Amino acid sequence: MTPEEFRRAGHELIDWIADYRERIESLPVRAQVAPGEVNSLMPDTPPETPLEFAALLDELERVVVPGVTQVQHPMHFGWFPSNASLSSVLGDIACAGLGTLGISWESCPALTEVEEAACDWMRQLAGLSDEWQGTIHDTASTACLTAMLAARERASGYSEFDGGLQACDRPLVVYASDQAHSSVVKAVLLAGFGYDNLRLLPSDPATRALPAETLARAMADDVAAGRQPAAVIASLGTTGVTAFDPVGALVEAAAAHGAWVHADAAMAGSALLLTECRPLFDGIDGADSISWNPHKWIGTILDTSLFYVRDPQTLARVMSTNPAYLQSAEDGQVTQYRDWGIPLGRRFRALKLWFQLALDGPDAIRDRLRRDLANARWLADQVEATPDWTLVSPLTLQTVCLRHEPPGLEGDALDQHTKDWLARINRSGEAFLSPAQLDGRWFVRVSVGVESTTREHVARLWKLLQNAANESSLGADRHAN
């Protein structure tokens, strides 16, 4: 395709995207397709003759759009905010258009150095100490795995350079709370520690945070049994109920054993932009690594997962490769981001952050986050003030964890009721919410924070919740009769 052909098609596509974002509220939030339905619309064999761009846009509309769960829809309250702010989309388009290659500093000095600058801007906005140096990973899952690999190597005396983890004589152990994200378990298993050496410690029943004493005791027990504490994951804003582990106290407990502390603030890290929220993160500067996804609440389009370390040397030692074909005269004077993570080739992701910060400005972002906190507070207040409705956990940020508990319903029957009214809403396409479990029982998470979600949308959701729960109760009654 020539640049001129690209120019024409590109203008069509920009208009299509702008129109799409304008009409998003008219689309169902949850994709209404059945399993296999999208695939059945795709030809079984690859295209043979080239398609006109207009025809391809028609295909996009016909095949793809109905199969998209609209996380940019203002009535999306599921999982977590996954904003793709249009300012950051422009940065992503610039990245695509430039078509750069990031395999070494030499392959694109700007890719490396703009990433250094943008990560430092984000550090400053978050009020983190200037000891942190950052990079951008694809996701917090990858960041957590990277942290676990660094922790494993530090604790094992860099066993990768001799017998590997399989030659370690003392079992290495990792600690997290029972509220930690599934990616934490995955990272620990992939890093080779083994499930037997992962302690998912009981969180406090009221706050769902991991008490430092619990951690300290577990570590002492392991040491007494001949095992070695290698890493601690502090969950700062759990996925379930947005609980905050006391990271400062965990850092102190871990220090006694030289264990690596990874602060997983994937979703909630965005709250660091608000000074009034920073007490939740007290002591984070003592951790060894932090992950935080601007691609969630802040809205720098996926994949933009910040990963900060205080000691890049350890990371580079674990991850470094320096093959002959990548060597250049500047080696040693520059950052080689390939040594800060798993992939060799990297995209120019920093443009997304730069464009969003430059075009929207930090003030607008902070205002929006505060709006979302107030909207979540409003909804939590309605829940608390309404009979038969309960907050299953105190509101800490923008995720309201609630349950409708009609008199006489409990146990499995209550679970069934919860799943039933949730399914009614999700199936309707009018709003979308996620289920979760606490103490083995289901509840519903209302994650407020889509860029276009206003108070009116939250109020509309509250009506939907009440109607769906009532209909479900009536349906259950009818069924009982």
Next chain:
Amino acid sequence: MTPEEFRRAGHELIDWIADYRERIESLPVRAQVAPGEVNSLMPDTPPETPLEFAALLDELERVVVPGVTQVQHPMHFGWFPSNASLSSVLGDIACAGLGTLGISWESCPALTEVEEAACDWMRQLAGLSDEWQGTIHDTASTACLTAMLAARERASGYSEFDGGLQACDRPLVVYASDQAHSSVVKAVLLAGFGYDNLRLLPSDPATRALPAETLARAMADDVAAGRQPAAVIASLGTTGVTAFDPVGALVEAAAAHGAWVHADAAMAGSALLLTECRPLFDGIDGADSISWNPHKWIGTILDTSLFYVRDPQTLARVMSTNPAYLQSAEDGQVTQYRDWGIPLGRRFRALKLWFQLALDGPDAIRDRLRRDLANARWLADQVEATPDWTLVSPLTLQTVCLRHEPPGLEGDALDQHTKDWLARINRSGEAFLSPAQLDGRWFVRVSVGVESTTREHVARLWKLLQNAANESSLGADRHAN
């Protein structure tokens, strides 16, 4: 940013990109900036007041463009072709504009199912057996790590679910040739096997391929010593000289020990599109996994790394997570790509492949690959026909491995000469090439295959090579006098 603001800025950006791609030949190939120069142009603190889009484009021009090594430039012959075809760029822009979230089938059924279809189209175009099922990873580094993790778990009886790799009683061993890519070593070390359990076996001095007998012997030796062969990486198109391991024979040798065979065809896999090149990959259908990067020669913009497995169940068993908040009614009937790799959140990468195949068509892609093969052949012929110039390895695809060997120069002096004339060219900005080593001596790789590189560009390069080598020889003479 509103959709209307995005529309206006988006049109400006499309024009900027089209203009940029049009004038790319007027820019130096290698970025001419010094370490730290780009960073020094970035403000030390984050933007405070929003910028107009036109002003941001000026910044992009002033700060970023001089810091880009132009891998889309027709005189780029470095590393490997890293084409970002404009047809695939449109797919990437569509991905950004849609702003989808891929954490489960439910979060975007189209993301999952178009990926299934696009990976299958590529499989068909490559002539691979229909036993393969594919997904898209960011890079071949990540794909190789994923393969090593699957291999480790299969060989250890899924130790991740109990004591981990650290509890394995027999050391697990991995095999590859001494020509394997640095990412192979990195993957093996990160997976925890340890360098002592990685056998980088001597390749054949003529073909640089790993003889199957060498592998079989090494495995037998390890078994005799109480160790367990866990994985073999077959390099199909090495980075240095594009050597091809005999994958069929390696598969046979590995089968005797139940070792996982990963076929690393990151760069050369694109040649599967040409039936005349398929004999190089003979037996690949017997491997356990394949990685192949359309983001290299084919030009589906980074990050598009295909990863195929024949047994997705094993992969899912190793990688699976199924937290409550991601569960939906369709689980069990659909593919959950989060269980095929490391990250939870995934971009809608399949759009890049779809757009490129639909807009350019496979015929045009195949024609271009054949053009590049012919151009490389032409250059290799010039080298062979010219006194003092040598091919250090037979040409297998599109990378010409050469050295200028003036009479009387050898050893370190020859190395110095090679590095000197290479640096002259790279510094000039007129063309860009990469160094590499073979048997401890430097040579220069000319990787032909940028989308816009014609025979004229290759002819111009050949003149540049001769001039630079002669100047270097003269410089050395003067220095000697």
